[in-house]
Amino acid sequence: MNCPKCNSFNHKKNGKVNGRQRYKCHDCGYNFSVELKSTAFPQSVKRQALQLYLEGLGFRSIGRFLGVSHVSVQKWIKKFGQELEDLKSENEMDIVELDELHTYIANKKNIAGSGLLLIELGKNSSTARLAVEEQKRE
Secondary structure, three states, rough: OOOOOOOOOOEEEEEEOOOEEEEEEEOOEEEOOOOOOOOOOOHHHHHHHHHHOOOOOOHHHHHHOOOOOOOHHHHHHHHHHHHHHOOOOOOOOEEEEEEEEEEEOOOOEEEEEEEEEEEEEEOOOOHHHHHHHHHHHH
């Protein structure tokens, strides 16, 4: 390993920064550190994490199963979601189906939260055509 500034091989250890060994060049006095090796995971592991997430597993359990950090799994899932934003349909929606979901704690008096399942139906989808035909009949 040579000094990145003067290309000299004459250097000594000079402490650690963020867990990486730091060196000081004797010739020019430049401080430098060695680059860490890339620990990138293959795309297949990231896809497997996405599949497990879609099956209902949590970030921590996916991380334990794949042997990676749960924070990495969370970042991968977030990145997949951002990529899907580009694929969103810009077609105008005529029919939207909503389904209400509730979570109960101990009994039905304690509602912890609610959410909505949203299914968008485009103008040209077979389900949208069926709904239009049903409306015409009524």
